Each structure stands twice: as structure tokens, then as C-alpha cells.
Amino acid sequence: MAKKNAFYAQSGGVTAVINASACGVIETARQNKKDIGKVYAGNNGIIGALREELIDTSKESAKTIAALKHTPSGAFGSCRYKLKSLEENRAEYERLIEVFKAHNIGYFFYNGGGDSADTCLKVSQLSETMGYPIQAIHVPKTVDNDLPFTDNCPGFGSVAKYVAVSTKEAAMDVASMCETSTKVFILEVMGRHAGWIAAAGGLAAQEEGDAPHIILFPEIAFNKDKFLKRVKSTVKKHGYCVIVASEGAQYKDGTFLADAGSVDAFGHKQLGGVAPTLANMIKSELGYKYHWALADYLQRAARHIASATDVEQAYAVGKAAVEMALEGKNAVMPAIVRGKGKKYKWTIEEAPLAEIANVEKMMPRDYISKDGFGITDKCREYLAPLIQGEDYPPYKNGLPVYTKLKKVMVEKKLKKKFKV
Amino acid sequence: MAKKNAFYAQSGGVTAVINASACGVIETARQNKKDIGKVYAGNNGIIGALREELIDTSKESAKTIAALKHTPSGAFGSCRYKLKSLEENRAEYERLIEVFKAHNIGYFFYNGGGDSADTCLKVSQLSETMGYPIQAIHVPKTVDNDLPFTDNCPGFGSVAKYVAVSTKEAAMDVASMCETSTKVFILEVMGRHAGWIAAAGGLAAQEEGDAPHIILFPEIAFNKDKFLKRVKSTVKKHGYCVIVASEGAQYKDGTFLADAGSVDAFGHKQLGGVAPTLANMIKSELGYKYHWALADYLQRAARHIASATDVEQAYAVGKAAVEMALEGKNAVMPAIVRGKGKKYKWTIEEAPLAEIANVEKMMPRDYISKDGFGITDKCREYLAPLIQGEDYPPYKNGLPVYTKLKKVMVEKKLKKKFKV
Structure with a gap:
């Protein structure tokens, strides 16, 4: 041959x-x-x-x-x-x-x-x-970690590490200032269909009471009342509340929070982004000072x-x-x-x-805590080695120092062009 | 004594x-x-x-x-x-x-x-x-780097490094996919009054044509037409355009872009955030696919x-x-x-x-390029050592592994309480 x-x-x-x-x-x-x-x-x-x-x-x-x-x-x-x-x-x-x-x-x-x-x-x-x-x-x-057969997908572990580290760092920032300043911090992460990346934020919590206090998964239908109650009780207990929200967080009927268009205090419809939607909700219903971050490409590009x-x-x-x-x-x-x-x-x-x-591999239900706001020990055991x-x-x-290629093109051999 | x-x-x-x-x-x-x-x-x-x-x-x-x-x-x-x-x-x-x-x-x-x-x-x-x-x-x-007398302020160098590294990494991501996907990426950074942090994004550009292609400073009045023209010409030339925008970017009359409330394609007023405001502007006027990130507390907490x-x-x-x-x-x-x-x-x-x-120390005008969209060599010389x-x-x-203190309180000696 x-x-x-x-x-x-x-x-x-x-x-x-x-x-x-x-x-x-x-x-x-x-x-x-x-x-x-x-x-x-x-x-x-x-x-x-x-x-x-x-x-x-x-x-x-x-x-x-x-x-x-x-x-x-x-x-x-x-x-x-x-x-x-x-x-x-x-x-x-x-x-x-x-x-x-x-x-x-x-x-x-x-x-x-x-x-x-x-x-x-x-x-x-x-x-x-x-x-x-x-x-x-x-x-x-x-990064979505949703392929079957393989235990995990290359690309996911690094996003998971970025999200866990960033959640931990931002949470410490909020905790140190919550007495007089921001009470609620929301980090919006990738994951339109599966909550793997949001789940990784959960690794930041190493002791009881540690942030994040709430994780929103696409797999769990969003319940506004339950959510706001949890935010309130968390702020009362810890002085602050950190939320990691998957971009795919959605209502029971499948409407994404990002598209749901919550209405702000001025009666304007708020479009785009789970984080600002949640922030407005918290501001208008609970009155807490908030901050939010949207990692977007930063999370999947973070080779550092x-x-x-x-x-x-x-x-x-x-x-x-x-x-x-x-x-x-x-x-x-x-x-x-x-x-x-x-x-x-x-x-x-x-x-x-x-x-x-x-075939898409979703988060198993027993990786998400009963109340739907956190990860279980089983999930932690699965995730932890991937960020090591x-x-x-x-x-x-x-x-x-990232490399750049010369990209020398191979001479074409076909006469026919193909329009893509 | x-x-x-x-x-x-x-x-x-x-x-x-x-x-x-x-x-x-x-x-x-x-x-x-x-x-x-x-x-x-x-x-x-x-x-x-x-x-x-x-x-x-x-x-x-x-x-x-x-x-x-x-x-x-x-x-x-x-x-x-x-x-x-x-x-x-x-x-x-x-x-x-x-x-x-x-x-x-x-x-x-x-x-x-x-x-x-x-x-x-x-x-x-x-x-x-x-x-x-x-x-x-x-x-x-x-992090604002705006104290007088001192050449720079502790805290700034690390935010600067975070912003420079993140800009570089996200820009590479966008560049590698711009042929069929996102054409414009916007990173919103801190700096309500001074453009020091946004300027640090400029360090990501190491060769001619490198991202970021546009930096928006609070010190330079935002001109929508000029901005959109530059976005368009950059996409035409490089295939994509990366923008680092200071949260303090403002119009000539002092209105912050974040508060200006641009109106989206549905006629809804868009509130909050320079990045989404710019993104909507670009989408409706130029039609480019965009992504944006808001680093928020992540940037100043990023000890990693x-x-x-x-x-x-x-x-x-x-x-x-x-x-x-x-x-x-x-x-x-x-x-x-x-x-x-x-x-x-x-x-x-x-x-x-x-x-x-x-006293607040603003960016000197000769640190910003003539067209107002970038940093000068003088600025680069000033900033570069700070991220080393x-x-x-x-x-x-x-x-x-970040430390937690025991925080043992000293016994109080004063009878009078003071309400803060």
C-alpha cells in the first residue's frame, strides 16, 4: 500500500x-x-x-x-x-x-x-x-463535555478550572466588601444545553457556606420564587450571595431566561444575558446591590x-x-x-x-442537589480530577508566548472550485 | 515614649x-x-x-x-x-x-x-x-491607577495583566473562527473616570494588525459614526475586530454609553453595560455577529x-x-x-x-493615539513594565490555596457605641 x-x-x-x-x-x-x-x-x-x-x-x-x-x-x-x-x-x-x-x-x-x-x-x-x-x-x-462514551471531553477541564478559580476569586472579593457594598454577584457561564460548565463553578466551594451558593443549570426548570427566596436567605445568613448561572438556564416551558425579557424598574424590557436578567430580578424584588460578569470567550480561551x-x-x-x-x-x-x-x-x-x-450526554440528575441549586458529592468526585x-x-x-503558524498552502490540484 | x-x-x-x-x-x-x-x-x-x-x-x-x-x-x-x-x-x-x-x-x-x-x-x-x-x-x-505622585498604584498592574492576557486569548479565539462565525468581540473593563485599565488591553497587540483594534477611553468623546466606520474597516481588513471598552466610555456631553440606552432591533431600550450597548449598535448598523464579555470583579480579583x-x-x-x-x-x-x-x-x-x-491622575493625552482608538508607544513604555x-x-x-484569617477580635474598651 x-x-x-x-x-x-x-x-x-x-x-x-x-x-x-x-x-x-x-x-x-x-x-x-x-x-x-x-x-x-x-x-x-x-x-x-x-x-x-x-x-x-x-x-x-x-x-x-x-x-x-x-x-x-x-x-x-x-x-x-x-x-x-x-x-x-x-x-x-x-x-x-x-x-x-x-x-x-x-x-x-x-x-x-x-x-x-x-x-x-x-x-x-x-x-x-x-x-x-x-x-x-x-x-x-x-467545552460542553456532552459527548457520549468518553468520560469527559478535552477542552472541558480547562473551562471548568477557569470557572472554578474565577468563582472562588470573585466570591472572595464580594465577601470582603458585602458589609457596605455588593451583596449579590452573578457569573454567567457557557452551556446552552448542559450544565457541566456551571457545575464546575461548584468546585469553588470547599467548605460549608462557601460560594457559589446557587448554581442554575439548564437541566433544572427555573422557578423565580424559589430562586429569590434562596438569594434572600443566603444574604441573610452569609451577608452575600454568589450565583453561577448557565447561559442555558430556562423556565419550565423551555424559554431561556436570556430571551425571556424581564422588565426592569423603568418598565423597559431587558434583553440578552441570563446574568443581567437575574440581576434585574434581584434588584427589583429584593433591592440588593448586585454585580455580574459574563465570561464569554474568555472562559474557553483561557490557556493561561x-x-x-x-x-x-x-x-x-x-x-x-x-x-x-x-x-x-x-x-x-x-x-x-x-x-x-x-x-x-x-x-x-x-x-x-x-x-x-x-448523541448528547446530559448531566445526570444525581449530579445535581435535590433542591436543584448545587452539585452533589458524586458530581464533585467526577469533576475534581479534571481541573487538576x-x-x-x-x-x-x-x-x-502563543505560537503563530506560517500556514503555507498546498498547491491546488482540482480545476473545479466549490462554493461554500 | x-x-x-x-x-x-x-x-x-x-x-x-x-x-x-x-x-x-x-x-x-x-x-x-x-x-x-x-x-x-x-x-x-x-x-x-x-x-x-x-x-x-x-x-x-x-x-x-x-x-x-x-x-x-x-x-x-x-x-x-x-x-x-x-x-x-x-x-x-x-x-x-x-x-x-x-x-x-x-x-x-x-x-x-x-x-x-x-x-x-x-x-x-x-x-x-x-x-x-x-x-x-x-x-x-x-486598580484605577489614578493617584498622583506615585508612578503607578498597587493593584493596577495585576488588572492590567489580566486584561492584556484575556484580550490576547479571546482575540485569538475570534480570529480562528471569524470566517464563519463571530466578527466582532467586545471586552468591557473597569475605569469609570480614567482609561488606564482599557489602555492595558492595548498591550495585547504585539504586531501590526494585532487585536485589540479599538480601545474606547473615558477621556475621548465617543463618536458613533467614527466608531462604526472603524469597526467596518477593521473587519474588512482583518476579518474580525476586537474592542476593549472602558465602562466609563462616554459621549461628548458626558453621558455614559452604559446609561445612554440604545434601542435594539425590537425597539426596546437597552440598559446597562457599554459592551451590550456597542454590540447592539454594531448589530443594527453593520449586521455583524458579535460576542461580548464583561469581566467585572473577575479582573480585579484575578490573583491567579x-x-x-x-x-x-x-x-x-x-x-x-x-x-x-x-x-x-x-x-x-x-x-x-x-x-x-x-x-x-x-x-x-x-x-x-x-x-x-x-487629586485624580488622568491618562495624558499623548498616551492615546491621535485617532483616539489606541495607545501610543509612550503609553506602552509606561505600561509594559507593570505587568512583568x-x-x-x-x-x-x-x-x-488562598488563606482565611481567624479574625480574633480585640476586647472592646469603650462603653459608647457608635452607629455607622
Whole structure:
């Protein structure tokens, strides 16, 4: 069998450690040059393949590739572009395979969440029927932590650490001034569908009474009265109240708090953001002085406070993906499997893509406390190992040194252009 | 002269390093036990003195006091409580001095910004006229960086580092996805009156074209047309646009953007926050997909990414305050003085409180670029040294180990209560 090249692409929202997976893929491929050719990366993700915009990673130095391990964001560019179903747009898949064929690509490493697992599976299947079989391996990544099979998802641990540390720090700030100033602080975090990230805020509480006092999960229907009562009793008891709210917090009927449009004291409808919605609610009903923060991209880009465990796992899934490909595997994903013992241990095992694609893993109900406002010990046991360890990037002049790629493009071979 | 005790209090908004100053004060006092008695700290700042709620810091172990150096927030509690003028409420000052007298306090170390410098001065003056002279030393602290005489203010360097690092990381995230997703990202930072913190975001730009592309300062009148034009041209040129906006950004007539109430696409008035106001403006006029973050307390509490220079200076001003007191100084503030050479060097010198109180240091116009949207090289030279060096706190189980005090209260000696 002639030596094939590989294609790697980043998909969807980027993370603090997705480039560590890229590093794992590229370094492992480089260590297996006798079996694997060059690694081409999609410029801006899968649309780079459709447009035949391939970045030749062999033009990047070993030092640059190594530096990907501590560089956040998507170094090759990512995209929010979900391929349609085979029935709806078979031409897209065919184009992908044409491009792969033109560049002698036999391995497809797709670094993303649930949608990209689905794409990966379809590429594997269709390439087979088109007579140009490609080994498609999905490299897991998502801050949402919602992929099945894998114990956790690379990217999540670092957001979790950021949220836990930030909650702890801001809560100390509020506690030290609550006598005469802010009584309620709200931190809005990511998680439109699942409360994993909000749950991580719960790790900040290490002793009874510690903040956060309230966590709002998308999984638990928001009850305004119950919420306000809890805020009030918390302020009475502790002098202040810290809330971590998932952007996906919603009413029983599925309306997101962020879209619900609470009305402020002036009768103006307040739009956008769970945090300001809650803040207005608290101000008008309880009269407490409040502050709120919206971490937004800061949380998923925060490589400066990445979890060492997360970095290691992100690298490991990239490495394992290449090793699985070399073992002849196809339509699989390297999954993180947690050991049984008390001490946290993990291994990488393969999981079949057919059972992963388009399945979302929600927070189990027994990870959320009975009253719906906190996490249980079981959840804490699950989350705690994922934020372990610090893995600081190098610094120069007070700023982290993150790498930039040269991005040398591979010469196009196809005459046909493809409009994306 | 009988050995006198000292009183220390934290004032106003806390910072990531105000406890490092406390550490400097207490450790230095402990090293001079033959000349200085116990250090009592105000519970929740100056109101602790008014209420005769004094924390006996001698009950805290050397290890705990040392750990203050890496603990954010106000460990003894702070307050937003400005003493009225002597004419308006002489009783308050008299109460302070009564409490100090009752506890044999001869040194007053007040750790705060402009207002507390003023209080400090008045305590010095009034104690003299009341026949119980107290040496009052102001220990500078403010993230706003607006105190005169001192080259910079402890607390600012760490916020500056947080903002610069966060801007850099979020900008990389946006850049890697702008092809198909978010085009404009806005980070709202503190600074109601002065643009120092927003300016620090400018340090993230290390090469031509780097983010942030636009900085909005309170010092420069906001011009909507000019702003939108710049956003548009930046997106056209770079594919994305990153904006760092000071919460104090304002129109020519002094109206804050945050209060201006822009109207969204649904005709609803949008209240609160510069970032959402700008985002709505951009969405409705240019149609770009946007994201925004509001760092709020996260920025000033972020001890995990503190500037080592800032930590060192915060400690040094605390230490110097005690040394000045022991030299018999009164009504002074240890100020940070920058050396003249190319290499950044600093020393601590005394500055007279009479000339500090109630003076605000604004950004010089030549620190802001001609077009009003960026910082000049001169500003960069000023800011860059202040974010140098990392000073990580210890970690356990993935979280920083911040210290908690026992807060043993000194027995009250005065019969009269004072209502605050």
C-alpha cells in the first residue's frame, strides 16, 4: 500500500487545548513517517477541505508544532459549518472525497464535537462506496463535555478550572466588601444545553457556606420564587450571595431566561444575558446591590489557567487517533476512560463512531442537589480530577508566548472550485 | 515614649494584591517589635474602627500572614465608606481618635485610594489638635491607577495583566473562527473616570494588525459614526475586530454609553453595560455577529494571573509605610518612583499627603493615539513594565490555596457605641 497523507481539521467552537490535540496528531504522524505521509490541515476547518485550501503542516518547525500544546484557539482556523445530510447534499461529501483523493489523503482526523463525529462517520462510509476508502478518526473536543462514551471531553477541564478559580476569586472579593457594598454577584457561564460548565463553578466551594451558593443549570426548570427566596436567605445568613448561572438556564416551558425579557424598574424590557436578567430580578424584588460578569470567550480561551490534566488528555487523544489509524482502525474515536480505583487514572480506548454521532450526554440528575441549586458529592468526585494541575504557557514581557503558524498552502490540484 | 500599637485598614474596592500590602505592614511591624506593639486591623475597613471592631493580627500565625501575599480580596474586609468633611461630621473623626486612644494606637496605616488619603490626612491633623497625635501613613492601592505622585498604584498592574492576557486569548479565539462565525468581540473593563485599565488591553497587540483594534477611553468623546466606520474597516481588513471598552466610555456631553440606552432591533431600550450597548449598535448598523464579555470583579480579583511586579510593589509600600512610621514620619504616603534608565527600576519614596488627597491622575493625552482608538508607544513604555513577571499562588486539588484569617477580635474598651 502506497503511503498516504493525512488530513486534520478543527471544527466548531475552539478551546484552550484543541491545539494540543493538533500537536498530538502532527507529532505522532511525524514519528511515523514510514507509514504516514504529510499532515495537511484544513484552513478554517472543513471548509478548507471543500475549498481545497490545505495547510502544509510539514512547513512548520518542530518547535512551532510543539508550541501548539500551549497555544489556545484554533491555530489552523475552525468553522461552524455542519455538513448537511447525505440525502440533502451528497455533492459536499463527494467534493471532500475528491479533494482527499487528489492529495493522496488516506486518513481523516476531525477534531470536534457531536456534529463532527457525524461528519466523520459519513466520510468513512461514503468514501468506501466511492471506491476510495478513507480511515476517518474523530478526535474529541468540546467545552460542553456532552459527548457520549468518553468520560469527559478535552477542552472541558480547562473551562471548568477557569470557572472554578474565577468563582472562588470573585466570591472572595464580594465577601470582603458585602458589609457596605455588593451583596449579590452573578457569573454567567457557557452551556446552552448542559450544565457541566456551571457545575464546575461548584468546585469553588470547599467548605460549608462557601460560594457559589446557587448554581442554575439548564437541566433544572427555573422557578423565580424559589430562586429569590434562596438569594434572600443566603444574604441573610452569609451577608452575600454568589450565583453561577448557565447561559442555558430556562423556565419550565423551555424559554431561556436570556430571551425571556424581564422588565426592569423603568418598565423597559431587558434583553440578552441570563446574568443581567437575574440581576434585574434581584434588584427589583429584593433591592440588593448586585454585580455580574459574563465570561464569554474568555472562559474557553483561557490557556493561561488551563488544567494540566486537560492538556495531557487533549494531546493524548490526538496521539491515539494517529495510532488507531496506523492500526487500520476506521470510524472510531479515542475516548477517555476513567479507572475504577480511588486515585484518578485514565486510559484511552476506542469508541465506535456509529454510536457517538449526534448523541448528547446530559448531566445526570444525581449530579445535581435535590433542591436543584448545587452539585452533589458524586458530581464533585467526577469533576475534581479534571481541573487538576497547572500547565502554564511560557511568558515574555508579561504576556504568554502563543505560537503563530506560517500556514503555507498546498498547491491546488482540482480545476473545479466549490462554493461554500 | 511608650510603645504604641498600630491600626491597619483596607478601604474601597479590593484588589488582587491589597493583602500583599497588609502582609508588608504586618511582617515589618513584627520585625520591629521593640518599637511597635500589636497591629490591629479594622474589621471591614474604617467602619471597624468606628465600631471598635478591631482584629488582633497577632493571633494569626506567621504562615497565615505570609500567605496574605498571594491571597486576593480584602482579608480583613473593606468598605465603601467615605468619612464626611470635618465640618459635616467631626464626631466621626473624634470617635476614631477615641478608639485609637483607648487601644494605645499611635500608627494609622490606611490602605486605599484618593478618598482614604484624604481621611488619613485629616486623622493626622485632628489627632494633633485633640492632643493625641497619631502618625497617619497612607498605603496606596487602586486598580484605577489614578493617584498622583506615585508612578503607578498597587493593584493596577495585576488588572492590567489580566486584561492584556484575556484580550490576547479571546482575540485569538475570534480570529480562528471569524470566517464563519463571530466578527466582532467586545471586552468591557473597569475605569469609570480614567482609561488606564482599557489602555492595558492595548498591550495585547504585539504586531501590526494585532487585536485589540479599538480601545474606547473615558477621556475621548465617543463618536458613533467614527466608531462604526472603524469597526467596518477593521473587519474588512482583518476579518474580525476586537474592542476593549472602558465602562466609563462616554459621549461628548458626558453621558455614559452604559446609561445612554440604545434601542435594539425590537425597539426596546437597552440598559446597562457599554459592551451590550456597542454590540447592539454594531448589530443594527453593520449586521455583524458579535460576542461580548464583561469581566467585572473577575479582573480585579484575578490573583491567579497577578503581575509579579505588582505583588512586589504592593508588599514594598506596606513595608515602607511601617518604616516611615518608625522614622517618625506623618501624613505621608510611600510612592513608587520610576528610575530614569532604559531598564525598568523603581524605588519607594515618601510623598506628602496634603498634595495627594483628592487629586485624580488622568491618562495624558499623548498616551492615546491621535485617532483616539489606541495607545501610543509612550503609553506602552509606561505600561509594559507593570505587568512583568508571574507570581502564581500555590495550588491544591486544582484550585489556588488562598488563606482565611481567624479574625480574633480585640476586647472592646469603650462603653459608647457608635452607629455607622
